[in-house]
Amino acid sequence: MLTKRIIPCLDVTQGRVVKGTSFTHLLDAGDPVELAAFYYKEGADELVFLDIGATPEGRDTMIDIVERVSEQVFIPLTVGGGLRSIEDMRRMLKAGADKVSINTAAVQNPKLITEGAEKFGSQCIVVAIDAKRHPYPSGERLGEGAGAEWEVCTHGGRKPTGINAIEWAKQVVALGAGELLLTSWDADGQRAGYDLELTRSISEGVTVPVIASGGAGNLEHLYEALVIGKADAVLAASIFHYQIHSIRQAKDYLAERGIPIRKG
Amino acid sequence: MDKVIAIIDYGAGNLRSVANAIKKLGYHPRVTGNPGEVLDSAAVILPGVGAAADTMNSLEKLGMTDAIRQLIEQRRPLFAICVGLQILFSGTEEGGWHECLGVIPGIVRKLPPGLKIPHIGWNQVKQRFTHPVFEGIPDEANFYFVHSFYVEPEDMSVVAGTTSYGVSMCSMIIKDNLIATQFHPEKSGEHGLKMYANFLKTALSRR
Numbered sequence: 001m002l003t004k005r006i007i008p009c010l011d012v013t014q015g016r017v018v019k020g021t022s023f024t025h026l027l028d029a030g031d032p033v034e035l036a037a038f039y040y041k042e043g044a045d046e047l048v049f050l051d052i053g054a055t056p057e058g059r060d061t062m063i064d065i066v067e068r069v070s071e072q073v074f075i076p077l078t079v080g081g082g083l084r085s086i087e088d089m090r091r092m093l094k095a096g097a098d099k100v101s102i103n104t105a106a107v108q109n110p111k112l113i114t115e116g117a118e119k120f121g122s123q124c125i126v127v128a129i130d131a132k133r134h135p136y137p138s139g140e141r142l143g144e145g146a147g148a149e150w151e152v153c154t155h156g157g158r159k160p161t162g163i164n165a166i167e168w169a170k171q172v173v174a175l176g177a178g179e180l181l182l183t184s185w186d187a188d189g190q191r192a193g194y195d196l197e198l199t200r201s202i203s204e205g206v207t208v209p210v211i212a213s214g215g216a217g218n219l220e221h222l223y224e225a226l227v228i229g230k231a232d233a234v235l236a237a238s239i240f241h242y243q244i245h246s247i248r249q250a251k252d253y254l255a256e257r258g259i260p261i262r263k264g
Numbered sequence: 265m266d267k268v269i270a271i272i273d274y275g276a277g278n279l280r281s282v283a284n285a286i287k288k289l290g291y292h293p294r295v296t297g298n299p300g301e302v303l304d305s306a307a308v309i310l311p312g313v314g315a316a317a318d319t320m321n322s323l324e325k326l327g328m329t330d331a332i333r334q335l336i337e338q339r340r341p342l343f344a345i346c347v348g349l350q351i352l353f354s355g356t357e358e359g360g361w362h363e364c365l366g367v368i369p370g371i372v373r374k375l376p377p378g379l380k381i382p383h384i385g386w387n388q389v390k391q392r393f394t395h396p397v398f399e400g401i402p403d404e405a406n407f408y409f410v411h412s413f414y415v416e417p418e419d420m421s422v423v424a425g426t427t428s429y430g431v432s433m434c435s436m437i438i439k440d441n442l443i444a445t446q447f448h449p450e451k452s453g454e455h456g457l458k459m460y461a462n463f464l465k466t467a468l469s470r471r
Contacts, residue, residue, distance in 0.1 A: 002379075005385050074454075074457060096280045123411070208381070
């Protein structure tokens, strides 16, 4: 049976991991290479690196990081943040990334999804969707169940686009995305749980795997995203970086509750 | 003959990951797109990612398809990965119908609808017989998969591993000194590295 994936996310700017200062046993917890190696040994199923600075210099630094990580970490690596062109994608994949994640560039130029999928295969192209929740004013859409809709945001959540997130998810899959990385902009950083309604709506609406992101504060949140949200994988940053829980604890917790998980 | 390990370079995206895994095991692989150099090596690895038809085209352009056929006919050690496994078959349904190398009779089919496609993630490989390549790897160990098509060999005796995803599919074949996997050992953590180590140990101790 296919197992559910636990994915730590490393936010990187200017070559440094932004969170993660509480790893006292690492020589340098801000070093993405060392932190990646640590998570690999701990049993992470995959790693995501996001260049949150998304500057051209940051991209060169990220290439160097990916090259060094891929020499010692033998699980899939996804890299995102500021990738705008086929050439940007090619450089990351050549450096050792297995997948590239695009967000703003996909909204601005949806053809990039198709071109990337044709060049490198759909399995390489992850479309990241940042979604912001809008509750319906009372009375509207009465009786339709969900009391909200979600809008796609770009530029690290700063820029609303007016695009419906569920429709966008279906569209990017049709264009060639092999996987979706779905972040709830309302839940992100709150540690109060994933937006389960959003996660489920999108996971049920598309045929490709969905990685849930944004809001993990405890292990039950991971469980909920996988079971109620029907996500195929859960991404988390601070609960692992701040050592609230280890990857191992997360896997034990989920396995005890009957979730298929890779151990050992 | 020097005990050279060749990794076939035809522009596959994950070449570096495969080379990194082999280097991690202490070897110095020769990455090459030259059929002569490939045939000169003691062990050969054929990486694979992307579409089967593209892979066939790229290999044909290099004159590599004959080299791969020769390796298999001469029972030389070859490890083929993912699309590298698929192109060994008679043909694939991917993107219409495309003929492949035909060294393993059988066809490559699309995964059935109902589950998420691509099949992405860690899944168990059930070992159908004991073999040195499985040494130190528990039965039903998890390996990393990413694919939308799967192989269906006519001769079931070549099926070394099976994996369940909507269907029970062949995820690994062994025939003489040919080993081919649908999963990616280079992305499958310590079990994946161990599988390459086992293959190379046997391959390099020959003659």
